[in-house]
Amino acid sequence: xxxxxxxxxxxxxxxxxxxxxxxxxxxxxxxxxxxxxxxxxxxxxxxxxxxxxxxxxxxxxxxxxxxxxxxxxxxxxxxxxxxxxxxxxxxxxxxxxxxxxxxxxxxxxxxxxxxxxxxxxxxxxxxxxxxxxxxxxxxxxxxxxxxxxxxxxxxxxxxxxxxxxxxxxxxxxxxxxxxxxxxxxxxxxxxxxxxxxxxxxxxxxxxxxxxxxxxxxxxxxxxxxxxxxxxxxxxxxxxxxxxxxxxxxxxxxxxxxxxxxxxxxxxxxxxxxxxxxxxxxxxxxxxxxxxxxxxxx
Amino acid sequence: xxxxxxxxxxxxxxxxxxxxxxxxxxxxxxxxxxxxxxxxxxxxxxxxxxxxxxxxxxxxxxxxxxxxxxxxxxxxxxxxxxxxxxxxxxxxxxxxxxxxxxxxxxxxxxxxxxxxxxxxxxxxxxxxxxxxxxxxxxxxxxxxxxxxxxxxxxxxxxxxxxxxxxxxxxxxxxxxxxxxxxxxxxxxxxxxxxxxxxxxxxxxxxxxxxxxxxxxxxxxxxxxxxxxxxxxxxxxxxxxxxxxxxxxxxxxxxxxxxxxxxxxxxxxxxxxxxxxxxxx
Amino acid sequence: xxxxxxxxxxxxxxxxxxxxxxxxxxxxxxxxxxxxxxxxxxxxxxxxxxxxxxxxxxxxxxxxxxxxxxxxxxxxxxxxxxxxxxxxxxxxxxxxxxxxxxxxxxxxxxxxxxxxxxxxxxxxxxxxxxxxxxxxxxxxxxxxxxxxxxxxxxxxxxxxxxxxxxxxxxxxxxxxxxxxxxxxxxxxxxxxxxxxxxxxxxxxxxxxxxxxxxxxxxxxxxxxxxxxxxxxxxxxxxxxxxxxxxxxxxxxxxxxxxxxxxxxxxxxxxxxxxxxxxxxxxxxxxxxxxxxxxxxxxxxxxxxxxxxxxxxxxxxxxxxxxxxxxxxxxxxxxxxxxxxxxxxxxxxxxxxxxxxxxx
Numbered sequence: 001x002x003x004x005x006x007x008x009x010x011x012x013x014x015x016x017x018x019x020x021x022x023x024x025x026x027x028x029x030x031x032x033x034x035x036x037x038x039x040x041x042x043x044x045x046x047x048x049x050x051x052x053x054x055x056x057x058x059x060x061x062x063x064x065x066x067x068x069x070x071x072x073x074x075x076x077x078x079x080x081x082x083x084x085x086x087x088x089x090x091x092x093x094x095x096x097x098x099x100x101x102x103x104x105x106x107x108x109x110x111x112x113x114x115x116x117x118x119x120x121x122x123x124x125x126x127x128x129x130x131x132x133x134x135x136x137x138x139x140x141x142x143x144x145x146x147x148x149x150x151x152x153x154x155x156x157x158x159x160x161x162x163x164x165x166x167x168x169x170x171x172x173x174x175x176x177x178x179x180x181x182x183x184x185x186x187x188x189x190x191x192x193x194x195x196x197x198x199x200x201x202x203x204x205x206x207x208x209x210x211x212x213x214x215x216x217x218x219x220x221x222x223x224x225x226x227x228x229x230x231x232x233x234x235x236x237x238x239x240x241x242x243x244x245x246x247x248x249x250x251x252x253x254x255x256x257x258x259x260x261x262x263x264x265x266x267x268x269x270x271x272x273x274x275x276x277x278x279x280x281x282x283x284x285x286x287x288x289x290x291x292x293x294x295x296x297x
Numbered sequence: 298x299x300x301x302x303x304x305x306x307x308x309x310x311x312x313x314x315x316x317x318x319x320x321x322x323x324x325x326x327x328x329x330x331x332x333x334x335x336x337x338x339x340x341x342x343x344x345x346x347x348x349x350x351x352x353x354x355x356x357x358x359x360x361x362x363x364x365x366x367x368x369x370x371x372x373x374x375x376x377x378x379x380x381x382x383x384x385x386x387x388x389x390x391x392x393x394x395x396x397x398x399x400x401x402x403x404x405x406x407x408x409x410x411x412x413x414x415x416x417x418x419x420x421x422x423x424x425x426x427x428x429x430x431x432x433x434x435x436x437x438x439x440x441x442x443x444x445x446x447x448x449x450x451x452x453x454x455x456x457x458x459x460x461x462x463x464x465x466x467x468x469x470x471x472x473x474x475x476x477x478x479x480x481x482x483x484x485x486x487x488x489x490x491x492x493x494x495x496x497x498x499x500x501x502x503x504x505x506x507x508x509x510x511x512x513x514x515x516x517x518x519x520x521x522x523x524x525x526x527x528x529x530x531x532x533x534x535x536x537x538x539x540x541x542x543x544x545x546x547x548x549x550x551x552x553x554x555x556x557x558x559x560x561x562x563x564x565x566x567x568x569x570x571x572x573x574x575x576x577x
Numbered sequence: 578x579x580x581x582x583x584x585x586x587x588x589x590x591x592x593x594x595x596x597x598x599x600x601x602x603x604x605x606x607x608x609x610x611x612x613x614x615x616x617x618x619x620x621x622x623x624x625x626x627x628x629x630x631x632x633x634x635x636x637x638x639x640x641x642x643x644x645x646x647x648x649x650x651x652x653x654x655x656x657x658x659x660x661x662x663x664x665x666x667x668x669x670x671x672x673x674x675x676x677x678x679x680x681x682x683x684x685x686x687x688x689x690x691x692x693x694x695x696x697x698x699x700x701x702x703x704x705x706x707x708x709x710x711x712x713x714x715x716x717x718x719x720x721x722x723x724x725x726x727x728x729x730x731x732x733x734x735x736x737x738x739x740x741x742x743x744x745x746x747x748x749x750x751x752x753x754x755x756x757x758x759x760x761x762x763x764x765x766x767x768x769x770x771x772x773x774x775x776x777x778x779x780x781x782x783x784x785x786x787x788x789x790x791x792x793x794x795x796x797x798x799x800x801x802x803x804x805x806x807x808x809x810x811x812x813x814x815x816x817x818x819x820x821x822x823x824x825x826x827x828x829x830x831x832x833x834x835x836x837x838x839x840x841x842x843x844x845x846x847x848x849x850x851x852x853x854x855x856x857x858x859x860x861x862x863x864x865x866x867x868x869x870x871x872x873x874x875x876x877x878x879x880x881x882x883x884x885x886x887x888x889x890x891x892x893x894x895x896x897x898x899x900x901x902x903x904x905x906x907x908x909x910x911x912x913x914x915x916x917x918x919x920x921x922x923x924x925x926x927x928x929x930x931x932x933x934x935x936x
Binding site: 024025026027028031032034035038039041042045049057067093096099100102104105106107109110111112113114116117118119120121122123124126127128129130131132134136137138140141142144145151152170180183184187221225226227232233234235239240243250254257258263265267269270271273274277278 | 299305315318319321322325326328330331333334335336339350351352353354392395397398400401403407408413416420421422423424425426427428429430432433434437443453454457458460461473474486511514515516520521522531534535536538539543544546547550551553554557558560561562565
C-alpha cells in the first residue's frame with residue numbers, strides 16, 4: 001500500500017500535461033500549416049522568382065527593376081509620402097484622442113465618425129477624393145462659387161499639389177487606424193496618473209510630455225510599426241487620383257505584373273517592400289527601446 | 298458673503314475651453330464626413346449635372362442614373378457577387394482555423410507559444426504584395442488561378458493572424474472561473490466551451506468576423522493579381538479605372554464606401570477592444 | 578501651511594439626480610488632521626476632489642490660507658495628495674516619482690536630490706530609489722506615494738483612502754507610521770476613509786458624512802462616545818452602537834418591554850415618550866445572577882474574540898451585542914443579566930433619530 005502512494009502525484013500531473021499539449025496542438029496546428037503554406041512558401045517562392053531564371057541565379061530582374069525610369073521616382077515618392085505623412089498622422093491621432101478623452105458632448109458619435117475611414121480601402125479613398133480634386137470636381141466648384149479660379153490639382157506638371165492631394169487623401173483615410181490604437185491605449189491608462197500629475201503642479205504640456213506620452217509608448221510603437229508597413233503598401237489612392245503620374249513602389253509592382261506581364265521584376269519589387277518594411281520595424285523597435293533605457297537613467 | 302469673493306475667472310476660462318473643444322470636434326467630424334457626402338452626391342447625381350461646371354454642392358439633381366449605369370456595366374454585377382462570395386468565404390475559413398487557435402492561445406500554456414506569437418506578429422506585418430505575385434504562380438500550377446477560391450485563400454492568409462490575436466483576446470476576456478464552474482457541474486471540455494464560453498465570446502468573435510469581411514471587401518491588389526475574369530468589386534473598379542468616365546469612378550467609389558460604413562456601424566463598440574487588445 | 582474654509586459647497590454630478598455634496602460647510606484649522614469618514618457614496622471623496630480641484634463645485638466656495646481656490650485648476654493650488662491607487666508613475670524610477678512635484682515646480686536639481694533623499698530615508702525607500710515601481714511590493718509603492726506627497730512644500734496634504742489597498746497587518750503598522758510623519762510635518766491634512774478605526778486613530782477632528790452632508794463633526798472620542806444621531810452611532814465602533822426601543826414612563830423611568838432600567842435623571846423631561854436607547858457593547862455589564870436594575874437577556878451567539886467575548890443576546894425581541902470578560906462562561910439559550918450605567922446611555926428620538934438633549 002505504501003508502495004502505491006508515490007505514483008499518485010505523478011498520475012495527477014501527467015493528465016494535465018498529456019491532455020493540454022495535444023489539445024493545444026490540435027487547435028493551433030491547422031493555423032500553423034495554413035500560414036506556412038500560404039505565407040511562408042510564397043515568400044520563398046518570391047525570392048526564387050526574383051533571383052532565378054532558367055540558368056540559375058541572376059540579377060537580371062533586379063537590374064531591370066532599377067533601370068526602369070519609374071523606379072527611383074516611385075521609391076522617392078513612397079519615402080517622401082511616409083516621411084511627411086507619419087508625423088502629421090500621429091500628431092493628429094494623438095490630438096484627436098486627447099480631444100475625445102476630454103469628454104466632449106456626443107463623444108461616441110464623434111469617435112464613430114472619426115473611425116469610419118478605418119473600413120475604407122485606399123482605392124475607395126482615392127475615388128472619394130478624386131470627386132473633390134479633379135479639374136471639374138467639388139473643390140474647384142466651391143472655388144468657382146466663391147469667384148476664385150480653380151487649379152489643376154492633379155495635373156502632371158503640378159507635382160507639389162499632386163503630392164498634397166495624395167497626402168490629404170491618405171491622412172483622411174488612415175489616421176483612424178492610429179486614432180483607434182491610441183484611444184485604446186489611453187483607455188488602458190488609469191486617470192489617476194494624470195490627476196496625480198495635475199495635483200503635483202504639472203501643466204497640460206508637462207503632463208503630456210512626462211506622463212501621458214511615455215505611458216502611451218507601447219501603443220504608439222505598435223501603431224507606428226503597423227502604420228508604416230501599411231503606408232509602404234499604399235498605391236490605389238495614387239492610382240485613383242493620378243493614374244501613373246505619381247508612381248509608388250507597390251503601384252510599380254502592379255504595373256510590372258499586369259501591364260508589363262513580368263512577374264519576376266514584380267517579385268523583385270515586392271521584395272524591396274518586404275525588406276524596407278522589416279528594416280523600419282526593427283529600427284522602430286530598437287529606437288523606442290533604447291529611449292526607455294536612457295530615460296530611466 | 299463668501300460667494301462674492303469667489304473668483305470665477307478660471308471657471309470662465311474652462312467654459313471657453315469646453316466650447317473650443319466642442320468646435321474642434323465638430324470641425325474634425327466635418328472633415329471626415331464632407332468627402333463622404335460629396336462622393337454620395339456625385340454618385341447620386343444625374344449624368345448631365347455631373348458634366349456641368351461648377352458642380353452644385355447641394356443635392357439638387359437627385360438621380361439613380363449614374364449608379365444604375367455603373368451597376369449595369371459589364372462585370373460589375375458579377376464582381377459584386379464575387380466580392381460577397383470571397384468575403385463570406387474568407388470570414389468562414391479564417392474563423393474555422395483562427396478561433397480554435399485563439400482559444401488555445403488564451404487558455405493553454407504550450408511549448409513554442411512565444412515563437413508562435415512572434416510568428417503571428419510577423420505574419421500580420423507581411424505586405425500583401427509580397428504574397429500576391431508568387432501565389433499567382435503557385436495557384437496557376439494547382440489550377441485554381443482566376444477563381445474565387447484563390448482570392449479566399451489569399452485573404453484568409455492575410456486575415457488569419459489578426460483573427461487569431463483578436464479571438465485570443467476575446468477568450469481572455471471570458472473568465473476562466475466560469476468555464477471551470479461549468480466543468481465542476483458536469484460539462485465536458487467541449488460542452489463547457491459550447492455552452493458557456495462561446496455564448497460569452499460570441500459578440501467579440503462576430504465583430505472580429507466583420508473585421509475580416511471588411512478587410513477582404515477592401516483588398517485590391519491581391520485580388521487584381523490573382524484573377525482575370527472572376528474579379529472582386531475593388532479589383533474590377535481598379536482595372537477599369539484608366540478607361541472609364543468619371544461618373545463610373547464616382548459610382549464605384551460610392552459602392553465601395555457605403556458597405557464599409559455599414560460594417561463599421563456594426564462593430565463600433567468593439568473598435569478599441571480589437572485594436573487595443575492586439576497590442577499585448 | 579494654511580487653514581481651509583469650505584462654505585456651502587454644492588455639487589451634483591452631470592447626469593446624477595442626488596447631490597454628491599449638499600451644502601457642506603467646514604473649517605479646517607491650520608496644521609490639523611481632519612478625517613472625512615462615511616460609507617461609500619456619502620460624498621467624502623467628492624469633497625476631497627473638490628479640495629484638490631479635480632472636481633468643480635456647482636456653488637459654494639473653498640479657500641486655502643485665505644486664498645480663494647474654488648475654481649482654480651489643481652496645479653495652481655499648491656496642494657499635495659496621496660491617491661487610493663497610489664498613482665505612482667509606472668514608467669519612471671522611484672527617485673523620479675518622489676521628485677516629480679519638485680521637478681514640475683522647477684526646483685534646482687541639488688535641492689530635489691536632497692529632499693528626495695530625505696523622504697526616502699524617512700520612509701525607508703533608500704535602497705529602492707533606482708527601481709521601477711513594478712519591482713516594488715504594494716506596501717513599498719504606497720510609501721513612494723507618501724514620499725512624493727511630503728517632499729513638496731504644499732499648503733495642504735490630501736489623502737484619499739491611502740491605506741485601503743494594503744493588507745490588514747501592513748495597514749495597522751503603516752497607520753501609526755503615517756500618523757507620526759504627518760505630525761512631524763505639521764501640514765494641514767485632510768484624510769478620507771470609510772474605515773472608522775482609521776478615522777478614530779488618526780484624526781484630530783472627524784467629520785462623519787452621510788448623503789452629501791456632514792452628520793457630525795468633532796473630536797474622535799466625542800464622536801465615538803456621543804454620536805449625534807443613530808447613523809453615526811451605527812457607523813462608528815466595532816461592533817456598532819446598540820439601539821433599543823424603549824419608553825419613558827410618566828414618572829421618568831425607562832422601560833424596555835416589561836423590564837425596568839435605572840435611568841439617568843435627565844430623562845424626567847421626556848416622560849411618557851417612546852425613545853431609542855443607544856449603548857455601546859463595552860458599556861453593558863453582564864452577570865449570571867440577577868441584580869437590581871439589571872434586565873434579563875437570552876444568549877443567541879457566543880463569539881470569543883481573545884481579549885473579550887462578544888455576545889449576541891435577545892432582550893424582549895430586540896437584538897443586542899454586548900462584551901463580556903474572557904472569563905465569562907455562557908452558552909446559547911442561557912439567560913444572563915445586563916446592567917447599564919446611566920452615564921453611558923445615549924437617547925435618540927424615534928422619529929428623527931437625532932440625539933435627545935436634556936433640557
